[in-house]
Amino acid sequence: MSKNFLIGTYTKKYSKGIYKFTLDSNDNGSFEKRFKLHNPTYIDIKNNFLISSHGDSNSGGVVLFSLKNDSLIPLDKAEDFNCPPCFVEIYKDYVLSCNYHQGLFILYKITSDYSLQKLNSISIENGKLHCCRVYKDKLYIVDLNNSSLNVYSFPNLKPITKINLEKKSKPRHLDFKDNFVYLITEGTYELFQIDIDTLYISNSIKPLNFNNDLEGAAIHIYDNFIYTSERKTNTFSVFKILENNSLKHIQNFSYKKINSPRDFILDSDKLFSCNLKSDSISIFSLKNGIIDKFSNEIPIPEPICIKKYKNKTCPN
Template structure:
């Protein structure tokens, strides 16, 4: 079986935008990448059921920086560009699609904003709301204010936003037309730097990565109240690692028994076992076989894990043991320029 993978990149050196990899699950190998969509720093991607790809985009307008989203119809290769939503300032860090409400959400790290767009019939976007955060954390990376790094849906359809800059997780109620109303704030430990969060809908437990602390916070989510409560904190790196590390992406196996987190600096995939009560035990830290693994993802049946490396321009393919959760390297020499996002296509 051939599975297609979209890879978002930085375009600071030699990348030109969005690339596509193929995973042959029988041969257990990745193909070389092909360029499918040109964009400026498409560092995160989302794809709708209507086959539209919404990609982060950074451009220049008469010498001024503009950022937002570039929209593609993914029916053809290369993609057909169908629109843009660009505004003065830096581009967002995260994008996701809300199929039920036909909305798109972005989190803008540098601008401190969360933006909501309506999906029009042709796939293009119209902005309907935007909220701006305030506050700052104690670390140098937080000194210049709020940095929303993630905005996505909770299992019950609220919007959860991780703000790395002010150590806060926001839960917003969403109206049918896309307007946000703050429902709850969870205050992390100072300097935690919340980056991404993932939910187990069966147990209402959430797992939040702290980039600056290199930790995972285990949180109990109350869907009736829309609130979070801390249950556990656990490191993603060994105690004796003193060089820089930034925890990044988090993924969970479909059976909800294992959690995976990428470490940039320690350059590994941390493997956690999930207990029946939702708490975590670190069982392995597998070298990612590259430098600065910003993102990774599991394939459709969780047999494989693909990680891309921003600094060493390569992708690594791992086989995953469904019983132990551990990873075994299969392939590490596939060239991917400045890879920072991994999205398996439907």
């Protein structure tokens, strides 16, 4: 049975927008342009909706699509930024978006007629916001420039606390499992484990023994394993969450054809990596949580973000 993915891209060189990537049972893949859009660098798919960033150096915002019968149908768009947001996500009937250059978070509601209603915003002084996600009634905003994790109640956006890291750490993305937030930094390529009740850091690990600046990129959790990507050394790191919730670093993996891995996805014991500078999606097999071997590479221009989807009927 084939699997379907949608790819968000830069459109600085060859890409024209959002691409569909189809994989057969032998890991052979093909791609095609799905929707022409300027700089859809981050996308999210939930409840048969797709949200995408879009824009240029003068304006930017989000576009809401229905994902119907394998087609993307535009429903609404909002342009409230001076340039494209770097992160978007659908949470229930909300859309979260944050803008790196403006230090601005905007919350939208998906209304009953499938339009986007702006509800609220948060502006952080000198902020460079790289990720915004909701987990267990708390909003977490990752501020790379101020090296902090800002926590708010959700959906009323009342400040709860700010977790400060070392200035050079530059936090970038996060994921959740059970009672913990897992945060990856860009500057130091460090994994932090944060208790969601106490909001204190309970553990941290640096998987690469480098003194110079690094470029940590993405983080995803699959079963009891945490996977992170680093785009300067072209490395994936794997950590295991043990029974007592402590962390064990178990692997660093690199492959000669990877060049600047950004986002990735884990599905059915495979890892799919978006390699920006090599214009490709690399596929690797997993074995007992470890990245085992290279399987295939599919050429896709300027890939940044990858999401899996299933063909099904959704709102008109």
